[in-house]
Structures are given as C-alpha cells and as structure tokens.
Amino acid sequence: MYSRAVQRILMFAVALLSWGAVMAQDVMPVHVMNVQPMDQVLIPAHLNPGLAIDLDNPASYLYPEWSNEYVHKFDNAVLPDTVVISMKGYCMPTDSTRITDKYGYRPRRGRAHLGLDVKVKIGDTIRAAFDGKVRISRYERRGYGHYLVIRHPNGLETVYGHLSKKLVNENDIVHAGDPIALGGNTGRSTGSHLHFETRILGNAINPALMFDFPNQKAATDYYVYQKNTREVYYKVKSGDTLSKIAIKNETSVANLCKLNGISKNTVLRIGQTLRVN
Numbered sequence: 011m012y013s014r015a016v017q018r019i020l021m022f023a024v025a026l027l028s029w030g031a032v033m034a035q036d037v038m039p040v041h042v043m044n045v046q047p048m049d050q051v052l053i054p055a056h057l058n059p060g061l062a063i064d065l066d067n068p069a070s071y072l073y074p075e076w077s078n079e080y081v082h083k084f085d086n087a088v089l090p091d092t093v094v095i096s097m098k099g100y101c102m103p104t105d106s107t108r109i110t111d112k113y114g115y116r117p118r119r120g121r122a123h124l125g126l127d128v129k130v131k132i133g134d135t136i137r138a139a140f141d142g143k144v145r146i147s148r149y150e151r152r153g154y155g156h157y158l159v160i161r162h163p164n165g166l167e168t169v170y171g172h173l174s175k176k177l178v179n180e181n182d183i184v185h186a187g188d189p190i191a192l193g194g195n196t197g198r199s200t201g202s203h204l205h206f207e208t209r210i211l212g213n214a215i216n217p218a219l220m221f222d223f224p225n226q227k228a229a230t231d232y233y234v235y236q237k238n239t240r241e242v243y244y245k246v247k248s249g250d251t252l253s254k255i256a257i258k259n260e261t262s263v264a265n266l267c268k269l270n271g272i273s274k275n276t277v278l279r280i281g282q283t284l285r286v287n
C-alpha cells in the first residue's frame with residue numbers, strides 16, 4: 011500500500027520535472043537531465059499533493075531543527091543527493107533589474123561572493139521571495155549589515171543583506187511579496203544594494219539560476235540541486251598545506267589546483283578561501 015503511494019508520488023514528480031525541463035529549455039541548461047536514481051530524489055512537500063504546507067516549520071523534511079542561532083551551520087541535518095526546488099509562488103525580492111555584482115568564486119582573490127548584488131536605493135522595498143518563516147533578523151557590522159534569513163517550504167533559505175531597516179522579526183511568518191525590509195548600505199557595502207543569497211542547508215546556489223532580475227521573472231520552474239556537483243569551499247587555517255587540505259576534503263592536489271587556478275607551489279594565506287569541490 012505504502013510503496014504504491016510512494017511510487018505514485020515519484021511518478022508525479024517525474025511528470026512535473028519533465029514539464030519543468032521543457033519550460034526551462036530556453037532559459038538555462040536543463041539540470042533535470044542529470045537526475046538519476048529515482049529513489050534518491052527528495053520530493054518537496056508542496057510537490058506532494060497529500061501533504062499540507064506547514065509554514066510554522068517550513069521544509070522540516072530537510073531541516074530537522076528550527077534555530078535562530080547560526081546562518082550557515084546545520085547540525086543533525088543530512089543533505090540529500092538531490093533536492094528539487096520549485097519556484098511556484100515566487101516573488102522578485104526587488105523590482106530593480108540592475109545586477110551590480112554576480113555570484114561566483116574569485117580564485118585570484120581567494121574570495122567567494124556567494125550572493126547576487128542587485129542595485130537598490132536606500133529605502134526601496136524588499137519583499138519576501140516565497141512564503142516562509144523568518145529565521146534570523148540580525149546586524150553584522152563587518153558583513154551583511156542589517157540582514158534577514160527566511161526559510162521556505164520549498165527547501166530554500168533566502169538571505170537579504172545590507173538593509174537599512176528590517177520590517178519583520180525572527181519567527182514571523184511571511185508570505186511571498188510581503189515587504190520585509192528597506193534597501194540600504196549597512197555592513198561591508200559600498201553603495202546601497204541588496205545582497206541576495208539562496209541556500210539549501212547552508213550550501214549557496216547562484217540566485218541567478220532561479221531569479222532573473224533583469225527580466226523580473228523566475229529563471230526556471232524547477233531547479234534541481236545535486237549534492238555531488240555542488241560547490242564546496244574551505245577556509246585555509248594555520249598549518250594547512252595543499253595536500254592536507256586535499257585529504258581533509260577527500261580530493262586531490264591536482265583537483266584543488268584546477269578548481270582554484272593555482273599550482274602545487276602556490277603559497278596559501280591563512281583565511282583564504284579555496285574551492286574544494
């Protein structure tokens with residue numbers, strides 16, 4: 011009985027995925043094609059018609075705990091091999107169409123910019139990207155400035171940084187499009203802008219793969235996140251060498267060199283970021 015129900019849900023997900031792939035074809039490479047063993051596909055609650063969405067405990071199938079403490083640290087959580095992220099019900103966080111800094115890792119600078127910078131003026135309305143619950147509302151002088159983290163039923167957490175004012179509190183339930191903050195220039199920021207991040211269990215994903223700011227629409231209907239191809243970063247500590255880092259991260263020195271555009275003789279700086287997968 012149970013396995014038949016599961017089978018049906020899987021078939022439903024496959025149908026949705028194929029449809030999503032067709033819809034997304036002219037927008038971006040079709041990640042959906044890479045989905046392999048079906049039993050590893052994690053179906054978000056809102057793709058499963060039998061499950062109600064619990065905004066009080068969003069995406070509890072991914073996040074076993076609700077904590078306001080850390081932005082990117084998730085103890086007791088297991089990242090599934092594949093997570094299907096639905097854009098259903100999204101709202102663009104700002105109506106600005108101007109990207110001022112792209113997402114990406116800058117090997118030369120040993121720095122990872124794990125969000126997208128969108129030009130906003132101080133006081134511009136910033137809106138919740140999806141329904142969800144505010145997990146963090148905080149101020150970080152040297153980093154995000156005033157910032158918010160919202161957890162959504164589709165498994166994503168969105169981060170909004172450099173705000174001038176926050177309009178919601180931790181543990182508030184919000185709906186897609188609700189004004190949550192005003193744009194600003196707080197924290198480590200030159201010129202007012204929104205620093206926008208999309209993450210799964212702390213793992214950053216390029217927001218441009220889901221949110222097309224220049225055209226003010228979703229870049230896809232479904233984004234398929236895969237553990238084995240995700241980007242992983244490592245901060246160099248005192249005493250580290252390339253071979254030690256390679257062993258710690260289950261990779262090779264050659265791969266580290268390739269990912270970071272360095273040679274095996276490159277001198278590492280403490281605090282520098284390296285991409286390790």
Ligand SMILES: [Zn+2]
Pocket residue numbers: 111123125126127204205206
């Ligand atoms: Zn930024």
